[in-house]
Amino acid sequence: MDLDFSPEQVQFREEVRTWLTEHVPREQRPEEPAGMREFDLGWQRTQWEGGWAGIAWPEQYGGRGLTLVQQLIWYEEYARTGLPGIDANFVGLSHAGPTLMTRATEEQKAFHLPRILRGDVVWCQGFSEPGAGSDLAALSTRAVIDGDELVVTGQKIWTSFANIADHQELLVRTTRGDSKHHGITWVICDMNSPGIDVRPIETIEGGAEFCEVFYDEVRIPLENVVGGVDDGWRVAMSTLSFERGTAFTANQVRLADTVEKLIDTAREHPGPDGRRPAIEDDEIARRLATARAEVAALRAMTYAGVCRNLRTDTPGPEGSMLKLYYAEVAKEVGRLAMDVIGPDALRLVSRWAPGGGWTGNYFYSFSQSIGGGTSEIQRNIIGDRVLGLPR
Amino acid sequence: MDLLPSRDQLELTAAAAEFFSEQVPIAGIRARRDEPASLDTKTWLAGAELGLLGLSAPEEVGGSGLGLDDEALVFREIGRALAPGPFLGTVLGARLAVLAGRPDLAASMVDGRTAVALAELRDGSVGPEGLGGRLDVLDPEGSTYVLVLGEDGAALVETAALGDLEPLAGIDPGTRLASATVGAASAACWLPADQEPLRLRALVLASAMLVGIAEAVRDQASDHAKNRVQFGRPIGVNQAIKHRCADMAVAAEAALSQTMFGAVALQSGRADREFQVLAARIVSSRAALDGASANIQIHGGMGYTYEHDAHLYLKRAQVLDHLFLQRTDALGGLLAQAAAQ
Ligand SMILES: Cc1cc2nc3c(=O)[nH]c(=O)nc-3n(C[C@H](O)[C@H](O)[C@H](O)COP(=O)(O)OP(=O)(O)OC[C@H]3O[C@@H](n4cnc5c(N)ncnc54)[C@H](O)[C@@H]3O)c2cc1C
Numbered sequence: 001m002d003l004d005f006s007p008e009q010v011q012f013r014e015e016v017r018t019w020l021t022e023h024v025p026r027e028q029r030p031e032e033p034a035g036m037r038e039f040d041l042g043w044q045r046t047q048w049e050g051g052w053a054g055i056a057w058p059e060q061y062g063g064r065g066l067t068l069v070q071q072l073i074w075y076e077e078y079a080r081t082g083l084p085g086i087d088a089n090f091v092g093l094s095h096a097g098p099t100l101m102t103r104a105t106e107e108q109k110a111f112h113l114p115r116i117l118r119g120d121v122v123w124c125q126g127f128s129e130p131g132a133g134s135d136l137a138a139l140s141t142r143a144v145i146d147g148d149e150l151v152v153t154g155q156k157i158w159t160s161f162a163n164i165a166d167h168q169e170l171l172v173r174t175t176r177g178d179s180k181h182h183g184i185t186w187v188i189c190d191m192n193s194p195g196i197d198v199r200p201i202e203t204i205e206g207g208a209e210f211c212e213v214f215y216d217e218v219r220i221p222l223e224n225v226v227g228g229v230d231d232g233w234r235v236a237m238s239t240l241s242f243e244r245g246t247a248f249t250a251n252q253v254r255l256a257d258t259v260e261k262l263i264d265t266a267r268e269h270p271g272p273d274g275r276r277p278a279i280e281d282d283e284i285a286r287r288l289a290t291a292r293a294e295v296a297a298l299r300a301m302t303y304a305g306v307c308r309n310l311r312t313d314t315p316g317p318e319g320s321m322l323k324l325y326y327a328e329v330a331k332e333v334g335r336l337a338m339d340v341i342g343p344d345a346l347r348l349v350s351r352w353a354p355g356g357g358w359t360g361n362y363f364y365s366f367s368q369s370i371g372g373g374t375s376e377i378q379r380n381i382i383g384d385r386v387l388g389l390p391r
Numbered sequence: 392m393d394l395l396p397s398r399d400q401l402e403l404t405a406a407a408a409e410f411f412s413e414q415v416p417i418a419g420i421r422a423r424r425d426e427p428a429s430l431d432t433k434t435w436l437a438g439a440e441l442g443l444l445g446l447s448a449p450e451e452v453g454g455s456g457l458g459l460d461d462e463a464l465v466f467r468e469i470g471r472a473l474a475p476g477p478f479l480g481t482v483l484g485a486r487l488a489v490l491a492g493r494p495d496l497a498a499s500m501v502d503g504r505t506a507v508a509l510a511e512l513r514d515g516s517v518g519p520e521g522l523g524g525r526l527d528v529l530d531p532e533g534s535t536y537v538l539v540l541g542e543d544g545a546a547l548v549e550t551a552a553l554g555d556l557e558p559l560a561g562i563d564p565g566t567r568l569a570s571a572t573v574g575a576a577s578a579a580c581w582l583p584a585d586q587e588p589l590r591l592r593a594l595v596l597a598s599a600m601l602v603g604i605a606e607a608v609r610d611q612a613s614d615h616a617k618n619r620v621q622f623g624r625p626i627g628v629n630q631a632i633k634h635r636c637a638d639m640a641v642a643a644e645a646a647l648s649q650t651m652f653g654a655v656a657l658q659s660g661r662a663d664r665e666f667q668v669l670a671a672r673i674v675s676s677r678a679a680l681d682g683a684s685a686n687i688q689i690h691g692g693m694g695y696t697y698e699h700d701a702h703l704y705l706k707r708a709q710v711l712d713h714l715f716l717q718r719t720d721a722l723g724g725l726l727a728q729a730a731a732q
Pocket residue numbers: 124125126127128129130132133134135157158159160161367370371372373374375376377380630
């Protein structure tokens with residue numbers, strides 16, 4: 001075992017660091033949708049032009065053709081810039097992209113993948129429905145085949161960035177049979193199609209990138225189906241394994257920097273007694289140290305996960321362990337910050353504000369154990385598939 | 392960068408695991424409950440023969456010249472098997488002897504002739520001249536030396552120089568405990584901390600044993616959850632049980648990853664080695680203690696018996712959690728470090 005990066009990887013890190021210092025966006029990300037879209041796509045375009053888009057994607061689709069180790073290095077260096085992560089490019093880069101790469105036809109790949117990397121388009125994920133959240137396979141948004149089109153009617157919910165997206169990875173029910181897992185289809189939906197109505201939902205953080213989406217006889221060409229009509233569950237499972245496997249690497253890496261920033265804050269900020277710095281409070285100090293130990297372990301698990309992924313293409317159920325551990329640590333860090341800042345905890349500061357807002361981050365932390373499969377569902381997966389417990 | 396065991400390492404750990412399961416079954420802890428030594432000499436020498444005491448020792452003293460990662464992987468098996476006996480003290484003692492310029496002594500430790508017990512200084516001090524004060528000694532029976540870690544370094548002191556040892560009732564049936572009060576005893580070897588931080592190495596190996604315990608209780612609890620039937624179904628279908636097992640699995644995985652990270656960081660002399668090792672100790676202690684406690688609960692009444700192994704995991708985890716560094720000091724020490732590299 002070793003923790004050494006090869007000379008090429010070390011040089012890669014140097015290049016990333018230099019480039020990021022010069023190119024990272026300095027202005028605050030706009031909160032209104034159109035400005036946010038422009039900001040996120042603009043940043044993706046800058047990365048593309050600099051040759052940093054799709055580091056671990058194959059060259060034939062516009063990527064750099066490097067490994068997850070270089071991707072990890074990028075995330076580590078990006079985290080050092082202190083910028084928040086998850087943005088409108090997340091679904092395209094971490095879900096739709098990898099899913100298309102493993103399941104789509106060459107034509108679909110050639111069309112969509114470079115557009116994602118270039119920052120031309122925003123993707124969103126239309127999986128969850130009011131009646132199908134954790135029980136995703138219970139989804140009931142209907143699609144009937146009419147000639148060479150699917151005609152979709154129904155509703156999705158919690159669709160992040162649907163209000164600014166061009167494409168959607170959409171799960172629809174094409175056949176209602178004995179098994180709820182059969183008869184689902186994974187299809188690429190053009191969000192500008194007639195019959196689509198997107199309504200924003202305000203979140204706990206105050207932002208409105210979360211939406212519900214209504215479909216009224218929306219016509220989607222059959223050629224947009226990925227992986228075959230009625231066979232979408234298998235495609236969706238590979239999407240989710242990417243989500244639980246590698247998609248959160250950026251978040252995991254960033255959490256370590258968040259903890260360091262919190263420790264710095266605790267050194268300067270008056271603690272519960274209003275006089276001494278927060279870090280001199282024994283309870284806060286121990287929780288900070290515990291958080292430090294846990295994010296160290298999270299990083300070690302992430303490294304081990306990257307090594308495992310280098311040995312197999314599609315992440316296994318181990319990804320759920322990483323996702324669960326990350327979510328629980330992220331929530332503790334969010335809450336600990338509220339204790340560290342004491343009376344300042346009353347002031348709402350967005351996590352996108354320069355320097356980062358602890359209160360915004362606290363509310364955001366709650367999403368980490370819900371989105372991408374709740375922590376309870378991850379525990380089910382670990383129990384069933386890692387430990388082989390009875391269902 | 393590679394944090395997963397290599398093929399060679401998998402073979403090495405499989406051989407160690409086989410030795411322990413065949414030669415040092417956990418039931419032996421109960422069987423030897425009233426013996427003066429927690430492990431019999433024949434098995435101890437067989438372990439030495441297998442090379443367990445010299446994994447990271449140089450070949451000149453009969454060792455295998457392997458890395459701390461290899462050694463940690465084997466100590467994970469020792470923890471998993473709850474193997475009793477002075478493995479930790481003797482392996483660390485051999486390291487100390489090599490670095491202090493006593494290859495002869497190291498060689499006799501590697502081949503099992505000279506056992507080293509661990510001693511925790513309760514009050515008093517230890518330095519290049521020797522030690523004075525009150526000590527708790529673990530598994531002193533048959534040992535020639537005790538290993539004492541101090542602020543400034545580590546010493547090997549002859550067990551005979553400690554005078555009369557007063558046996559104490561210990562919490563762990565697999566670890567003998569005694570106390571000694573020493574006016575002055577000279578050090579046979581002294582290793583200054585700035586030459587090598589032996590305490591960090593000790594923490595890595597203890598963390599690895601805690602990882603082994605965390606994994607063992609995860610597996611024992613999961614097996615029981617699959618097989619124990621109540622209300623007509625295996626208890627593992629209930630999420631109150633299943634999710635606890637899942638939490639044990641995650642904690643064990645985190646502890647394993649961080650312990651290996653710490654082992655490699657220490658071995659390669661990374662600037663943040665102390666940070667990484669302290670983090671390893673903190674997460675592995677928690678994984679083992681929480682896991683061992685949950686395992687008892689998942690076994691119900693059976694988990695509360697002496698006859699079952701569940702309490703043995705808990706007790707060994709408590710012993711390891713209190714060795715070399717108390718938890719509050721580990722937390723304080725970690726917070727005092729510069730950020731990780
Ligand atoms: C920030 C964020 C972004 C999201 N973005 C998207 C997106 O872009 N696209 C998309 O499709 N979805 C998205 N989601 C939706 C997300 O995937 C769902 O919220 C999630 O899968 C849970 O579904 P639910 O909300 O219906 O909750 P439910 O499934 O109704 O769960 C409610 C509670 O019951 C628990 N529960 C449910 N079933 C079980 C069980 N079997 N055992 C134990 N406990 C159980 C859950 O853990 C939870 O605590 C997002 C969610 C969040 C928070």
